[in-house]
Structure formats: C-alpha cells, structure tokens
Amino acid sequence: MTDHHDPVSDAVSAVATADAARERRNFLKRGAAGLAAAAAAATTARAADPIGGDFPEWSTKIGTPLRGYGQPSRFEAPVQRYVQKAFGDLAPGTGGARAPIERLEGVITPNGLHFDRSHNGAPDIDPAKHQLLIHGLVKKPLSFSIADLLRYPMVSRMHFIECSGNSGLNLAPQPPQLPAGVMHGLVSCADWTGIPLALLLDEAGVEPAGKWLLAEGADSAAMSRSIPLGKCYDDAIVALYQNGERLRPEQGYPVRLLLPGWEGNMNVKWLRRLKVTAGPTHTKDETSRYTDPQPDGRARQFTFEMGAKSVILRPSSTMSMQGAGLYEISGIAWSGGGRIARVEISTDSGATWKDAVLQGQAMPKSLVRFRLPWEWNGQATALQSRATDEKGNTQPSRAAFRAEFAPDIRFHNNSIVSWAVNADGSVKNVYL
C-alpha cells in the first residue's frame, strides 16, 4: 500500500528486501570458490579500518539521553487523532478527536491517541481541589477527595469506549472516501483501573426509592446523564487510571465514570457529582442528543448498550494494494453485550463468509483483534466483516439499519462496513 507509513506496505517492502538479500547470498555461494582469495584479502583489510563507516549514523553516537517520560519516534509524528471541531474556533473544545485506528495494532489504544469527544474542552482540574459528591436518595450524603479515592480497593478491566455517534459518517447518502479512523475512530480500548461504583454507593446507603443515578462532570459543559442503578451495581467503575497511568485530562482526569459497553457519552468524565434519584433527570444529552429517531417520528430513548460491531482496518478506505499476492486482513471487533464469539469475513462482496482468527482471549466489552490471511488475485472485489457476540447479537446490513430509523439517524450505527478493492489496487468505501 502506497502510504509509506502504512504497516502493510512496510511489511511488503520488508519481504522484498529479504528476497533481495537471499538472492545476494545465493550469488555469493555460487561464486564462493573463485572469490575465496579476494574474501580473505577483504577480511584482512577490514581489521585495520574502524567499522563505523559500515553503520548508520545512529549506531555511532550517543543516543537520546535518558528521560522522565518517553515519546513516540519522531518518524511516527504523523500518527495523530483526526480532530473535528463542530463549530471551529468558536468553541474549539467542542467536537471529537478520532483515534487513527487504521494505523494502530493490537487492541490497546495508546493514551495519547484514545478518542476524545468533549462538549466544551478538557478542564485543567487540580486534584487537590476536586471532590466527588454522592447525594440524593441516600442515607449519608458523602464527599470524597481524590486522595481518599486512591486508597480504595480497585479493579482493573479492559474495556472499549465507543461514542454512539461513531460511524455516523457512514450514514451519509454517498460513501465518504476517508480513512477508517475518521469514520469509525470514535472507539478506543484501555486497561481501566478504579473503584467499583457499588462500593461507594453502599457506603452512602441507597434508599429503596432510589432507582437512577445522575452523573455530572466538572467541565464547562457540566455534562450530565441519568443511569439506571442496576448498571451501577453491575460493573460500573469510578476510574482513576488508564493503561497504568493516571487518566489523561481528555479522558476525565482526575476521575471518570466507566460504564462498560454503554454509549460513550454516559461514561461521564471529570466526575464531580452522583445524585441518586427516583427517575431519570432527562438531561439535554439524553433527550435532544443521544436518542434514536424512528421513521414514525417517535424516538427511542435510553438505548444504552453498544451493538456488536467490527471493522477491517488493513486494508481499508484510502489505502492501496501493491499488486496480487498474500495479504493479512486485520481489524477490530467489539460488543457492549459481552464477549465477541466470532468474526466472519467475506472477501467476495458478501457471497461467502470465513471465520477470522480472534487474537488472545476475547474479554467482555473489550476490543478484540481479528486476522485472516487472504490471497488477493488482483481482481475487483469487496471485503466485509461481521461480528457476533456471546449472546448472539450481530451486525445488520447498512440497508437494514437505515430502514429501521429516521432519515437523520446519527447514533448506534453498527451496520456492516464494506471496502471495495479495485483492480487498480485502490481501496474505497462502498455501500453494499
């Protein structure tokens, strides 16, 4: 693939280089007898000269000094999130920075590349001045400092977070020709560590009338959402750490809510307040925003769980193939319903399907990496992937998803993604 940062093209180049080296070795063997004397002379000559001339510059001088916090290679600088400001410089913190998923491997999203959807920028919170308040229908309203929270027993869990607006771009009338991350990069996965929310709620003592929880952030938007208490007692985490280090500001430093498998907007960042209530508060984001309108004019509200989903990342839209031959199809799958049970891949525009290999152990509500070797014959075709979770939830076709909702549906699009591979090697986004 022509993008020189693209791992597939790098792999292809590496194979070509290895072939050339093997050819050179064979040539040397064939000429070995005649060249024996010359080789002996060369060996003698080398003993007198320093070897540095045969090495690249970085092998002959002191490298970067030891430093407190490591950074990616400067050659990886182009690997950036795709920043989309909904209202430009009018509100520079409003919008999304999408993860460049097509340039990443494995399942863990590096902290600096984890997608960020914020409603008015990331606040610069001094943890010494931040409190988490739990109140409402509780026996004892409690306030926790961050220092207090850091002393609590914790759990560590691998979970994805996906904005329910992810893949909304693929609902446009014409398929956008954009990198996969621009369209599907509002998903990321990390090893989150924090306190089971149930532990804090039990300490406050929830009254029998308490059925919902209002969670609110300390950002300028004071983002707030209502959550049924059942989820709070099931697997909700008050998270303090992300991939081993304290949360990044863009991910809610010093403390955020994590509701595994539920739409990203509910995983309230910069968590400042939890109010136990009898019913939902009907906040702006759970009425005007993250609701799913039907064709009949009514809209589904409180559609929390993210559907089973997958996307092939290599190859994907805007990449190009380097001729016929063996390629590895690689991508990510996830489901808010639990573990991914299988990912099927079609390399013939949906006519037949093969099971991809799932890498490692599929954790519940986590990304899983899938792979499948593919011998491309150089002819035009389309690639598709279809994930199914342990409960049997799977992905609808794009057409079926479109038909179920109003024309302006923007959320929860988990329909099958299709990439056309053309005979000229170009890879395009298509609707099948």
Next chain:
Amino acid sequence: MFTSKRMVIAMAATALLAACAAPTLAPAPTKSPNLGRLATAQEIAAADISIPPDGSGLPAGGGDVRQGAAVYAGKCVSCHGEKGVGKPADALAGGIGSLATATPLRTVGSYWPYATTLFDYVRRAMPIQSPKSLTNDEIYAVTAYLLNLNGIVAENAVMNAQSLPQVKMPNRDGFIDYSRR
C-alpha cells in the same frame, strides 16, 4: 472402570479448557475503607444544579419573553441566529410537525420533551464561551423567549419555578423508553 477414569480425566480436561477459553473476572472487592466525609446541606445545595421534569430544585426568580429577547440578543444570537434559526450552532426554533417527514428538523420546540431541560442546560453550559455566567432571572427569561419563539407559551408568559414545569412540550410523548429492554 478404566474407561470411566479416562472419561473423568477427559471431562476435567474439557472443563479446564473451557475455563481457559472464558476466564472469569476476579470478583470485585466489597469491603470499603469508609473514607467518605459527611457532606453538609450547604455544599449539596451549591453543587446540585440538575433540574428534573417535576421542576424540583428550580431556584427563585423569574423572567418574561421581552426580557428574554434582550438576553438572547446579547448572549445567544451570534451562535444560534436570529429567532433561533441556528447556524453555526443548533437551531432552537421551528420544525414542529416535521419529525415523521423525510426532512425532520429537531429543535427545542419540535423535539425536546421537557422545558425544565432547557433551563437546566442553559444554566450549566451556556453561553459556550462563559458557561454558568447568567443569572437565574436571565435564564428564566431566555427560556420564556425560546418557548414563545416556538409558539409554546404566550407573548406575556413569565417563567419561574412554578410555571416552567407546567409547560407541556409538543413532543412530550414522542419518546419510547428503552431503559428496561
């Protein structure tokens, strides 16, 4: 006997494999160090800004449509346009009756189910360059103005803690609760 022993071993091996294939998560801790400090009524009152549909927690004060028009002209129009038509930010008025058509327009008037949400959201998040800067009177007033723009309240309407929860939004019954599905 020999066969059954082998079967037991095979079964144990199968169980072990199954356990490996689907690792169970470590149980969450259940004992708390109980470090929470009892929150005072005063700090709760200062922090509790969310307003549910029944209006509980709405502050004292009030404002009318005319006052709201002035607040809107000063603080809102640059993003939301004349009379709430939108651009660059969301349209706030219009679209009533459009939801089941091929071109739905979702605004405060046509889509939002509760008027209390408008007060709650403006108070916590607007205007976007200086959130939490409006007085309660200004918020009640601009709420009245936006409801009037949408034809939901009369020109002489006054919004306050009593009147706001009484407002019936046109799309109040337009949502299907999926929280228990």
